[in-house]
Amino acid sequence: xxxxxxxxxxxGISKAYTLVHNGLKSPxxxxxxxxxxxxxxxxxxxxxxxxxxxxxxxxxxxxVVGIIGRNGAGKSTLLKILSRIVEPTSGEVDLFGxxxxxxxxxxxxxxxxxxxxxIFLNGAILGMRRDEISKQFDAIVDFAExxxxxxxxxxxxxxxxxxxxxxxxxxxxxxxxxxxxxxxAVGDAQFQKKCMGKMDEVAKGGRTVLFxxxxxxxxxxxxxxxxxxxxxxxxxxxxxxxxxxxxYLFGQDGHDNAxxxxxxxxxxxxxxxLRRIGFESEDGSPLPRAVPNDQPMYLVLEADVETLDSSLLxxxxxxxxxxxxxxxSVQADAGxxxxxxxMLGRNTLRTRIPSRFLNEGAYxxxxxxxxxxxxxxxxxxxxxxxxxxxxxxxxxxxxxxYERRPxxxxxxxxxxxxxxxxxxxxxxxxxx
Amino acid sequence: MQIVTERAAEMQEPLLTIKPPxxxxxxxxxxxxxxxxxxxxxxxxxxxxxxxxxxxxxVWVVLQPLLAAGIMSFVFGVIANLPSDGxxxxxxxxxxxxxxxxxxxxxxxxxxxxxxxxxxxxxxxxPRLILxxxxxxxxxxxxxxxxxxxxxxxxxxxxxxxxxxxLLPVLLVLLITLAAGLGLWVSxxxxxxxxxxxxxxxxxxxxxxxxxxxxxxxxxPEKLQIFFLxxxxxxxxxxxxxxxxxxxxxxxxxxxxxxxxTVLSFILGAFVFKRMERTFADVI
Numbered sequence: 254x255x256x257x258x259x260x261x262x263x264x265g266i267s268k269a270y271t272l273v274h275n276g277l278k279s280p281x282x283x284x285x286x287x288x289x290x291x292x293x294x295x296x297x298x299x300x301x302x303x304x305x306x307x308x309x310x311x312x313x314x315x316x317v318v319g320i321i322g323r324n325g326a327g328k329s330t331l332l333k334i335l336s337r338i339v340e341p342t343s344g345e346v347d348l349f350g351x352x353x354x355x356x357x358x359x360x361x362x363x364x365x366x367x368x369x370x371x372i373f374l375n376g377a378i379l380g381m382r383r384d385e386i387s388k389q390f391d392a393i394v395d396f397a398e399x400x401x402x403x404x405x406x407x408x409x410x411x412x413x414x415x416x417x418x419x420x421x422x423x424x425x426x427x428x429x430x431x432x433x434x435x436x437x438a439v440g441d442a443q444f445q446k447k448c449m450g451k452m453d454e455v456a457k458g459g460r461t462v463l464f465x466x467x468x469x470x471x472x473x474x475x476x477x478x479x480x481x482x483x484x485x486x487x488x489x490x491x492x493x494x495x496x497x498x499x500x501y502l503f504g505q506d507g508h509d510n511a512x513x514x515x516x517x518x519x520x521x522x523x524x525x526x527l528r529r530i531g532f533e534s535e536d537g538s539p540l541p542r543a544v545p546n547d548q549p550m551y552l553v554l555e556a557d558v559e560t561l562d563s564s565l566l567x568x569x570x571x572x573x574x575x576x577x578x579x580x581x582s583v584q585a586d587a588g589x590x591x592x593x594x595x596m597l598g599r600n601t602l603r604t605r606i607p608s609r610f611l612n613e614g615a616y617x618x619x620x621x622x623x624x625x626x627x628x629x630x631x632x633x634x635x636x637x638x639x640x641x642x643x644x645x646x647x648x649x650x651x652x653x654x655y656e657r658r659p660x661x662x663x664x665x666x667x668x669x670x671x672x673x674x675x676x677x678x679x680x681x682x683x684x685x
Numbered sequence: 686m687q688i689v690t691e692r693a694a695e696m697q698e699p700l701l702t703i704k705p706p707x708x709x710x711x712x713x714x715x716x717x718x719x720x721x722x723x724x725x726x727x728x729x730x731x732x733x734x735x736x737x738x739x740x741x742x743x744v745w746v747v748l749q750p751l752l753a754a755g756i757m758s759f760v761f762g763v764i765a766n767l768p769s770d771g772x773x774x775x776x777x778x779x780x781x782x783x784x785x786x787x788x789x790x791x792x793x794x795x796x797x798x799x800x801x802x803x804x805x806x807x808x809x810x811x812p813r814l815i816l817x818x819x820x821x822x823x824x825x826x827x828x829x830x831x832x833x834x835x836x837x838x839x840x841x842x843x844x845x846x847x848x849x850x851x852l853l854p855v856l857l858v859l860l861i862t863l864a865a866g867l868g869l870w871v872s873x874x875x876x877x878x879x880x881x882x883x884x885x886x887x888x889x890x891x892x893x894x895x896x897x898x899x900x901x902x903x904x905x906p907e908k909l910q911i912f913f914l915x916x917x918x919x920x921x922x923x924x925x926x927x928x929x930x931x932x933x934x935x936x937x938x939x940x941x942x943x944x945x946x947t948v949l950s951f952i953l954g955a956f957v958f959k960r961m962e963r964t965f966a967d968v969i
Contacts, residue, residue, distance in 0.1 A: 262699070270967070283880065337810035338966045340706050347699035360808045363730060365737050370730075377726035378809055 260461035261312040266344035268305040304330040306485040317456040319476035320465045327485040328465045353428030359419030364408035375422045389425040397421035424451045430461045469498040511542045511642050522630045525622045529555040545647030550606040564625040574615045609665040613657035615643040706963045717812045728822035746830045754779035757899035767904040770932045781898040783831045784925040788864045794820035795868025803969045813962045847931035856925045866950035873961040917946035
């Protein structure tokens with residue numbers, strides 16, 4: 254390949270972070286000095302963490318590359334290096350074109366400034382020239398649908414308007430290479446659709462795009478190449494986006510996330526100290542990460558309770574691969590008589606995850622717990638303990654539908670024919 | 686020949702190569718220039734935000750130096766009854782405050798600029814030097830307003846400006862450069878050591894009383910003058926006042942010393958800033 258078609262050439266990029274283990278989290282000047290005085294001979298215990306290890310790949314002009322990987326796989330570090338926010342520890346990157354990067358929607362937006370002022374400020378922050386912004390101004394306002402509120406401080410905007418305006422500015426950035434991080438996960442469904450359309454337009458316009466997302470359907474829709482990072486390295490790099498995206502969803506990366514065990518010595522709340530999350534079949538044997546939908550699935554929670562509290566609520570949330578919550582369930586849902594008792598010491602709770610209810614795809618189950626009306630012990634969305642699993646196949650008994658269906662869920666429901674019943678009744682009536 | 690041209694076309698130069706940080710990288714001043722629109726946008730933001738949701742708005746720009754000079758002339762001129770080289774004491778302190786605020790405003794704002802804009806530093810690339818530079822613009826704006834007011838005051842007191850006024854821009858640049866040098870240094874260190882944001886106000890306060898702001902050097906007991914002269918601000922502020930009203934004592938040695946320290950502090954500050962700049966986003 255001649256370098257004429259190259260947009261980005263990444264050669265052996267690594268990034269190391271040094272973690273210091275001296276018990277000081279974010280040291281202040283005084284603490285560093287006091288610590289050094291107290292232990293003058295102790296060598297600081299440091300640990301090197303490689304966020305990226307020897308990553309190399311080339312991106313051609315016009316390619317739309319989806320970058321996927323679990324949290325901590327190095328996606329954000331890679332994007333930050335490419336957008337020059339952080340510098341690599343080793344390796345080189347050649348960029349053949351102006352880079353615009355969008356790691357967050359509305360960077361530098363200021364609450365006190367009006368919509369108009371923020372457009373100019375945010376545009377300048379994203380690297381647009383003033384005359385470029387002026388030229389695009391009407392298009393931006395039009396896209397954001399905020400023309401009536403242009404001279405209102407954005408602190409009075411609804412969150413929807415805010416996000417629309419922020420995305421609109423970014424969408425009118427016209428770089429040769431566009432780097433986008435998970436920014437579509439905001440706004441309402443209709444606006445997301447609009448954003449996807451805009452991204453598609455950018456991609457079709459022959460510009461090079463690097464796009465990080467957890468949303469596999471967005472990646473499949475937009476990208477013509479997929480790069481999958483695991484533990485700071487390139488795990489897969491393919492033009493067969495659909496296959497790799499499915500592999501990712503159904504978890505064939507060797508990581509077993511279908512079970513979770515608390516780290517030894519790590520103690521949780523006295524009211525509910527979660528020790529283990531299991532994903533099991535009826536007889537208690539662990540299930541694989543991908544299960545057919547007709548298989549009975551049980552969620553098993555083991556937890557230590559030191560202090561009994563009658564307002565303890567324990568439950569779980571199910572979140573799909575698009576980040577939508579499918580449902581919540583709580584142990585006290587069925588009423589007082591049917592609520593399982595919580596006892597001092599080790600408790601094992603089990604609940605059945607409805608089969609023939611979830612659609613095909615990957616899910617995250619996050620355990621939640623709280624003292625009702627008082628405080629969260631495990632708050633949803635705060636990266637508490639979770640497991641992931643996926644539903645593959647077994648969606649219905651029908652010969653016509655065996656794969657993913659449209660819709661959030663795919664329940665198998667009962668159908669009956671009233672006509673047939675009436676005909677049956679009539680037949681019986683004439684017999685008499 | 687054919688082959689050579691083809692190779693040249695193939696070996697297209699990258700627009701930019703990202704490399705691990707070397708020991709020393711030069712200030713990319715051309716890049717800073719290409720980001721001038723951002724510099725302007727940030728400066729405009731700071732100016733606009735300062736007086737938003739205030740009842741008096743821009744009036745504060747005028748009111749602040751007047752009030753400060755009023756208090757100072759009361760304390761030093763009325764209570765302590767210090768000599769004033771034959772100037773109205775209010776004017777003396779006003780001129781002092783004008784020069785002092787160019788210095789302290791730059792220092793305070795520049796030293797906060799990286800930590801105060803951490804959300805930008807961790808999410809977008811731009812030459813980090815833009816941030817301290819953008820604070821200078823709002824200081825300059827304050828100075829212009831304050832200076833216009835000064836001309837009005839001098840008219841009221843019937844004091845004519847001197848030809849030495851032409852030196853004022855040079856002195857202003859020196860004051861701001863000295864502050865910017867310190868500010869660059871502090872802003873870079875503050876990313877790791879937030880303690881500095883508590884230290885700086887006390888440091889400036891101390892410096893205020895160790896500088897001839899609302900008093901002249903001649904009012905200082907001779908034994909203590911040496912401590913004042915160690916302060917590089919002394920030479921600059923005395924010269925600043927002299928340039929405006931043509932009164933006071935200035936010594937060539939004091940000014941040479943101030944200029945030397947100013948240049949040194951700026952070079953050192955710029956060097957430290959440049960060295961630490963690349964890890965801002967990692968640490969912040």
